[in-house]
Amino acid sequence: MQVEAVVFDIGNVLVGWQPEAFYDSVIGVDRRKRLFAEVDLAEMNKAVDAGASLRTSVYACADRHPDWAKEIRLWHDRWIEMLFPRIEGSVALLRALRRAGVPVFALTNFGRDTFELARGPLEFLNEFDREYVSGRLGLMKPDPRIYAAVEADCGITPGALLFADDSAKNVAAAAERGWQVHHFETWEGWAKRLVAAGLLGKAEAGI
Known part of the structure; x- marks a missing residue:
């Protein structure tokens, strides 16, 4: 899909x-x-x-x-x-996706006040099309209800969502709901996955 x-x-x-x-x-x-x-x-x-x-x-x-x-x-x-260091390759991928017209969401276990605190030094936190923050939702990954909340809010079929997370448990929970998933280890691996999905060209992905 x-x-x-x-x-x-x-x-x-x-x-x-x-x-x-x-x-x-x-x-x-x-x-x-x-x-x-x-x-x-x-x-x-x-x-x-x-x-x-x-x-x-x-x-x-x-x-x-x-x-x-x-x-x-x-x-x-x-x-x-x-919160360090910035993973600049991943930040570049976020921005490349937005330039390509691909909606980009955040789904994160993060506090309400800490997310706001991080917005200043981490300016890319202001660049998501939608933000799903556990501290706001009162739900945390890998609880299936947080993935359901994303689906209900964005209205996108689960199989049309591609999710990257460094936690195998969080990735598995998303896959259980039918999401496309990527277990993040390096930004280069994530870049290859985005290219394979047809969302970015190699040059756009920096590989």
Whole structure:
């Protein structure tokens, strides 16, 4: 089936999501490993992606773990520094698709306030035709309901959506709904998939 819209995940597809690397650079590898072992920061962040306030979630977690309070608060105070590096090849593909007249959507597990915070330094977040953000929807990948919400909103047949995500679980969930999918590993691999789908020429895709 001909692709009618391309759907991008954001973290580790368009920009890196590197909290471990950030903490390594600030408190050192050994202390970071201890922090991540003693405090479930991933679960804290899931609450943010599900719609909770970043500051409220982080500072409440810090209050529950006073021995690590200063380090935990960095998750709020310097959150933007965990988003790196930009994956410029993927950003170029997003823009090439738009120039070719292909609608481009975002489908991302991202907080309401963090998505708005990221818009400034990551200007490409303002370039999607439609945005599906978990923190706004109250649904997170790989819950099938978030894919259903995309389908209902955009009105495109599932088989005409092409979705790229770095998470195998998220890709599998989309495939279960009949979406065309790509498990993202490198921007070059994603470029080849877009060329194979007839959406971009090789020169447009940068390969």
